[in-house]
Amino acid sequence: MTALLKVENLRIELTTRDGVAPVIDDLSFEMNAGETMSFVGESGCGKSMTALGIMGLLPEKVGRVASGTILFDGEDLTRVSDARMREIRGNDISMIFQEPMTSLNPVYTVGEQIAEVLRRHQGLGQRAAWEKAIALLDAVRIPNPRSRVADYPHQMSGGQRQRVMIAIALACEPKILIADEPTTALDVTVQAQIFDLLRDLGRETGTAIILITHDMGAVAEMAERMIVMYAGRKAEEGPVDQVINHPRHPYTKGLISCVPHLMANLSEERPELTEVGGIVPGLREFGRDACLFASRCDMVNDKCRNARPPEVAFKGNQASACWFAEKV
Amino acid sequence: MMNFITPLLQRTLYAVLLLIAVLVLNFSMMHLAPGDVADTISQSMGGADAETMDQIRRDYGLDQPFFIQLAKYVGNVLTFDLGYSFFYNQPVTTLIAEKLPATLLLVITSQLLALVVGVLLGVYSARNPNGIASHFVTFFALFGYAAPVFWTGILLLIAFSLKIPLFPVAGMSDVTISGGFFAKALDIARHMVLPVITLSSIFLALYSRLCRASMMEVLGSDYIRTAKAKGLSEREIVMKHALKNSLSPVVTLAGLQFSAVISGAVLVETVFSWPGLGTLALQSILARDTPTILGILFFSALVVIVGNLLTDLVLRLIDPRLRGKT
């Protein structure tokens, strides 16, 4: 089976005041149809940039794909025309965002905002699209969809708005749904509901989901495979259970140790919760031929500071970019 | 739907109160100003003796207490009786009704022109912030503020009426033109070009600058990113999702300009001898025709108030978040 999405040697550059920085540096991964995959890492690690790169929505005039390919169903998204990319967006690949409060247009009804994408991609008429919008609101479990469809976003709560966003994203039954921190701005109780919804709907429609998050707990709950990103590079990749059980990168290890219930599952005695000391390096550091985690790593030596570690493969499709991957 | 109408009713009620306040001010000014109707009438008769003056004062109720006179005045105006112009020998209401259409034509056309062109320029320059249109907007904003509107009008008159005779010098229509409705409409349109451009020049710059700013802000917002993620075309994103949101501040500003538009119209009408309320106001001021002056002041306040109500309505139509707010 060929992969649904195959990203190879992707390099995305951002022009900043200090010059050009590779916010995504030599990233490769594959994803199969119907799979749920998670991108993890702190803010500023390039998770969202990867998503925007796939969507062709990099900030205009500032960001660009410098090299590499994004093969979707055999089509290289870095080379297709703008018009073709617009046909794919919202139809074959769709995306929901972190801020449900501001991601919907305040001056149109939620029904119109769902129906619009159906008219655009599925060629539905006004009435058919509106009926489908009602059905979608029902599918995302909004009560009284027939009366809520004419509501404006300001008449809905944050959780409801995110449900509407999901309805828009899933309206055309896309092959891939990218969810960028979909619950960060929501209450904890609502977070769980949104995750349940995403998982159930993903299964029903056979949509592959890319979940971008900094929350290891969410990853453990939702995803089958995960990629840990650090400073624009892939730090580690592998099946979720396997990585959580035995991380092969000090950064992954640090992230896991921040989450209490994951640790509780792993061992009988409660180990001390730790945090990853230090911060993600500035964009100026991004291109360097070194391990960018070196400044925060307790296993660091001169090698780490002077050469970028290659990816080391482990059994069970796990891989880690660390000079000491075997020892972690 | 109810929460849409109730605040509008409240606003209308408040508007009526404002109008009555204008009347009180009008009447007080008339009372405070030196000279009264009797003086005016005696002037138009070529002088009168004290006895006749007293007789006139009694006839017009000028000997009665201030508040009784005021109440009568307010009552009269509310039945569309703004008094009688001794200079024109006509009821003021008739005079104003004759001149109002010309002024409304000028004012509405130039506001629409300023809004449409201003918004188009604003949208275009927001998408090309370093383009020629954007620099034009910046330059024009300074010019539009600093150039006295009557001077702009005279410059246009010199350029496009006298040096290059494209448009008529003055008036609203040419009496020698005969023909059907279209011939007459075309004639009026030709007369309108320069006054309308002059009057809109003040506001065009204002609207385009604000529209550019709000458009740039809107284009960076999250829901525009959502619209892009939906696969909508650039055109749909700008004209449907961004435009409606960036219009609110422009419409709000335009609503605040009604008073300035009428002030500008007085000057523009004078420059182009446009037969509207502005020309009438100046003539009646020079003739010391107090009832007409105050009638015009009242009527223009009415236009401003109605304009504000309409603005309020339009804003509620544009932005659903405002509906139901008082």
Place this chain on the structure above:
Amino acid sequence: MSVEDEKIEKARSPFSEAFEMFRRNHAAVAGLIMLILIILAGIFGPMVYAGDPFEMVWAPFSPPGQEGYLLGTDYLGRDLVSMLLHGARVSIAIGLSAALITVLIGITVGAVAGFYGGLVEEALMRFTEFFQVLPTLLFSMVIVALFGASLPMITFAIGVVSWPAVARITRAEFLRIRELEYVTASRASGVSNGKLIFGVILPNALPPIIVQAALMVGSAILFEAGLSFLGLTDPNVVSWGQIIGSNRQYILDASYTVTIPGVAIFVTVLAISLVGDGLNDALNPKLRQR
């Protein structure tokens, strides 16, 4: 460095910072230089060109540059240079004093409304709204027509119709500042209301008011020009708008009698608005970043 010095250093820094920002704004500095030149011309010009600007000195409609009359003569053969210099004095004087009236009324109404809130605020803001309903120029025309076209009355008429904008800005600033900690602190320590308004809050509310006041001078000049263009001015005093108004019938013969005074108004108001923009950027750096 003593403690005393340090205090002074700190107290002065926002102003020197604002000054520095203004100085770096080339357009604003150019506007300021233009403005100073115009004011100097208004003060000293009439001394150089002593005598009556209404006097007929040469044949009417002599174009600029001929017979020693730099800008030519108007329809009554009056020297345009002399009229412009005398007019500068009137325009600037009325502009400044009308703006002063505007700011005084505006600050008083806005400060009282913003400070006391409640019914007082409601009443004052309705009052302000009432004044915004009357078309400014028409209203001042009526005042001048009913009460006489003397310079003080014109100044008063301009001031009395223009203050609502200042009142609104002042009120908004007061509403914001009165909730800040240092105001609460002063209130708690028993400072009187009058002192709170004028001694504590007003100084901190000034930056946007100063900017608005600068722009008010520009609009007052435009306003006066409009009134005198319409002929509603003291007929014995020259002003720029009046030169245009009285000459406009003769634009076919001598368009310069209308264009040149217009340039004077335009340049003056342009200079003021450049300075105003510069002040805005210098005094409200946060707004500029938006």
